[in-house]
Amino acid sequence: MTTQDTLEDYHATTRWLHAGLAIGALLQLASSLLMSHPDDPETPMGKLIMIFHQLDGLLIASIVLANLIWAIVRRGEESKRQIGVLFSLHHWQEAGLVVKKLPAALMGKTAFISAGNSLAMIIEMLGLLTMVGMATTGTAVWFLHDGASRIVEDHVSPTMELLLSTHSGLSNLLWLYVLGHVSMSLMHMRAGHRPFARISPFKK
Numbered sequence: 001m002t003t004q005d006t007l008e009d010y011h012a013t014t015r016w017l018h019a020g021l022a023i024g025a026l027l028q029l030a031s032s033l034l035m036s037h038p039d040d041p042e043t044p045m046g047k048l049i050m051i052f053h054q055l056d057g058l059l060i061a062s063i064v065l066a067n068l069i070w071a072i073v074r075r076g077e078e079s080k081r082q083i084g085v086l087f088s089l090h091h092w093q094e095a096g097l098v099v100k101k102l103p104a105a106l107m108g109k110t111a112f113i114s115a116g117n118s119l120a121m122i123i124e125m126l127g128l129l130t131m132v133g134m135a136t137t138g139t140a141v142w143f144l145h146d147g148a149s150r151i152v153e154d155h156v157s158p159t160m161e162l163l164l165s166t167h168s169g170l171s172n173l174l175w176l177y178v179l180g181h182v183s184m185s186l187m188h189m190r191a192g193h194r195p196f197a198r199i200s201p202f203k204k
Contacts, residue, residue: 009198010198012201013070014199015199015200017070018199019200020059020063021063024059025131025178028053028056028134029171029174029178031049031056032053035049054142057138058139061132061135061136061139064128064131067128068132085121086126090118091122094119095117098118106187112190112193114193115198123180124181127177130177131174133170134174137166137167137170141160141163141167144159144163
């Protein structure tokens with residue numbers, strides 16, 4: 001038995017910020033697959049992809065910052081993203097209960113969890129923080145590297161190696177976040193909820 005999602009639609013600003021993050025993150029992940037190193041001046045295409053990756057990263061960093069500020073500004077209102085959930089024992093306890101019920105819900109044995117639950121909000125905020133980490137480490141790589149020589153394994157400094165490893169690891173987490181986020185949205189839609197309608201920036 002499916003149930004209709006009765007949660008209110010997101011604020012227009014939230015919806016446009018979400019759309020910007022979704023598009024920017026997908027383009028960033030796609031461009032990362034085309035790069036072997038953060039600086040490859042050997043080919044014009046390599047340089048072009050790197051420039052795009054850098055500029056898109058700065059754009060995402062700006063949108064993430066706007067998202068976090070917006071989450072703080074709208075703190076205390078219902079049906080929206082709240083950065084405070086990461087510091088709330090109540091939300092973590094509720095998230096634990098959701099995790100226990102999730103397997104049965106995925107198998108169709110019980111009603112699917114409602115949208116906007118504590119687990120979803122916590123994961124959403126962790127996703128934003130992952131993007132913050134990617135933006136921070138990516139910016140550090142950009143400014144600390146002199147751009148004169150390729151970053152190769154034999155000549156990379158310990159600091160640069162740490163930054164690159166962290167940046168790469170966070171990108172893997174972001175892949176998992178995006179795939180999981182989309183998968184759960186599809187499950188909510190199958191359960192009779194309307195996650196895409198609520199978050200669409202084109203909704204009147």
